[in-house]
Amino acid sequence: MKNDNTEHYIQMPDAVLNALAGVLPAIFESTSLEQVIGAFTRALDARLGWVALIEQPQTLSVRVSGYCPCREQDVYQMLADRRLQAYKWNTVVWEHGVGKHFFSQSEGNLCALESAVLGKLRYQQGDVAGYFFLAFSHRFYSQKLLRNISAIISSAIKEYLIKHSVNSFFSNDKQEIVAQYTTLFFNAPILINSFSAENRCILWNGECQRLFGWSKDELNHFPDPLALFYPDLAVRERVRASVTTVPGEKMQEWYPIDKNGRVLTTLWSNILLPDHSILNIGVDITARKREEQRLARKAITDDLTQCLNRAGILAQLNEILLRNRHHAIQNGMSVVMFDLDYFKSINDRWGHSVGDIALSCFGRELQAHPLPGMVAGRLGGEEFLAILPAADSQLAWRFIEQFRQRLTNSQVMPGYYDLRISFSAGIISLRSGEVMPVSEVLKQVDEALYGAKRNGRGMSVIAGDTPAMGS
Numbered sequence: 318m319k320n321d322n323t324e325h326y327i328q329m330p331d332a333v334l335n336a337l338a339g340v341l342p343a344i345f346e347s348t349s350l351e352q353v354i355g356a357f358t359r360a361l362d363a364r365l366g367w368v369a370l371i372e373q374p375q376t377l378s379v380r381v382s383g384y385c386p387c388r389e390q391d392v393y394q395m396l397a398d399r400r401l402q403a404y405k406w407n408t409v410v411w412e413h414g415v416g417k418h419f420f421s422q423s424e425g426n427l428c429a430l431e432s433a434v435l436g437k438l439r440y441q442q443g444d445v446a447g448y449f450f451l452a453f454s455h456r457f458y459s460q461k462l463l464r465n466i467s468a469i470i471s472s473a474i475k476e477y478l479i480k481h482s483v484n485s486f487f488s489n490d491k492q493e494i495v496a497q498y499t500t501l502f503f504n505a506p507i508l509i510n511s512f513s514a515e516n517r518c519i520l521w522n523g524e525c526q527r528l529f530g531w532s533k534d535e536l537n538h539f540p541d542p543l544a545l546f547y548p549d550l551a552v553r554e555r556v557r558a559s560v561t562t563v564p565g566e567k568m569q570e571w572y573p574i575d576k577n578g579r580v581l582t583t584l585w586s587n588i589l590l591p592d593h594s595i596l597n598i599g600v601d602i603t604a605r606k607r608e609e610q611r612l613a614r615k616a617i618t619d620d621l622t623q624c625l626n627r628a629g630i631l632a633q634l635n636e637i638l639l640r641n642r643h644h645a646i647q648n649g650m651s652v653v654m655f656d657l658d659y660f661k662s663i664n665d666r667w668g669h670s671v672g673d674i675a676l677s678c679f680g681r682e683l684q685a686h687p688l689p690g691m692v693a694g695r696l697g698g699e700e701f702l703a704i705l706p707a708a709d710s711q712l713a714w715r716f717i718e719q720f721r722q723r724l725t726n727s728q729v730m731p732g733y734y735d736l737r738i739s740f741s742a743g744i745i746s747l748r749s750g751e752v753m754p755v756s757e758v759l760k761q762v763d764e765a766l767y768g769a770k771r772n773g774r775g776m777s778v779i780a781g782d783t784p785a786m787g788s
């Protein structure tokens with residue numbers, strides 16, 4: 318311990334340690350190393366202070382923070398000073414004359430520095446993370462005090478660095494996660510959007526924009542953007558009522574329209590969030606639905622005539638009979654069974670392919686001028702069925718005879734002048750509310766058709782009536 322009674326010899330242990338204790342809480346709240354070293358230099362009335370961090374041990378690059386009139390290169394040279402390198406050190410203290418030790422006369426104030434402390438910042442594994450340096454224009458009470466100062470500052474900076482690197486790790490990590498979610502959100506092949514309780518669009522991802530054609534900004538020009546997709550108020554109310562607090566097991570199918578008025582088929586899960594905004598997650602199934610419908614239509618369509626096939630027309634018969642049973646069809650309904658006359662001879666004379674053309678010509682003409690709600694199908698071979706809702710037997714009769722007339726006048730194939738199609742028909746009519754199973758309808762209409770055949774063909778017979786000659 319020295320006591321030369323100079324005015325520089327002023328730093329008493331209690332005052333120094335109190336000053337350090339007072340500044341420590343602020344250290345951990347600092348947002349930069351500049352703040353940390355600044356706080357220490359102010360608290361200890363230091364003239365010079367820096368922290369140098371080794372960022373890349375391989376290249377020994379250093380970063381300087383804090384008040385330091387020297388350049389980074391000077392710091393590095395100071396650390397490489399052979400007098401320092403001469404022995405292993407963790408803390409080096411200079412009780413006096415440190416300025417002259419490192420700086421030249423020309424550097425004025427720096428040369429006049431008295432005491433200083435240089436400390437190594439070590440990681441737990443022992444690797445050196447960096448250095449700190451504080452230099453004073455006054456002397457210290459003792460070397461031991463300087464070493465204590467060094468220990469306190471070194472551990473405070475290390476803690477700050479650990480906290481800071483953990484935070485920056487988390488903030489980097491968080492940024493990466495946010496970036497990943499943002500990319501996912503905009504590029505996900507699902508529809509994601511959200512609306513505030515005040516009907517403002519908050520989220521509108523790329524798939525929404527692609528499918529609906531509207532941008533988020535465009536939507537927010539409208540007081541109720543939902544009306545753009547569901548112009549029908551009743552549908553809108555149903556959509557709003559479909560919102561649940563937890564995602565449902567099944568998504569609901571909705572048919573919104575896009576910016577061009579195209580009707581889409583979509584599946585949605587609409588979830589109410591705690592802040593009363595609504596998160597909607599959906600899938601566009603328009604193309605899939607169209608394909609399903611095409612396949613479903615194909616499954617009930619007769620390839621040759623493009624009428625319904627047997628399964629299709631019988632399903633329709635079942636459904637329309639049910640509707641008639643429940644009085645959903647006024648004025649009753651009629652069912653007509655057609656069978657081409659002497660069709661075998663067409664095949665025999667002109668060949669099977671011409672027979673096919675005759676069948677498709679028959680199907681086309683049958684549907685050319687339909688009665689309202691009429692459905693027609695091919696039961697098989699040269700046998701067809703037509704269902705005429707809201708047609709009594711007289712109307713059905715007139716329809717058939719007009720059809721017969723058209724068929725007689727039409728040419729099945731150019732050049733085949735002798736080829737004419739004739740048919741027999743059986744009709745059955747049911748009153749509105751009348752109950753009859755499909756099998757019974759088919760049985761009775763078949764009997765009427767058989768009556769027409771038996772009585773000379775080319776005619777229509779109403780079930781239960783005496784056969785009459787057709788035109």
Ligand SMILES: Nc1nc2c(ncn2[C@@H]2O[C@H](COP(=O)(O)OP(=O)(O)OP(=O)(O)O)[C@@H](O)[C@H]2O)c(=O)[nH]1
Nearest residue numbers: 656657658659660661662664669670672673698699
């Ligand atoms: N070209 C063609 N012929 C068919 C098809 N389905 C059934 N046929 C033919 O239709 C003919 C039906 O003959 P039949 O049951 O004897 O009846 P028809 O010759 O029309 O005589 P009637 O019904 O008694 O007036 C048969 O020769 C079958 O081969 C088909 O898809 N294409």
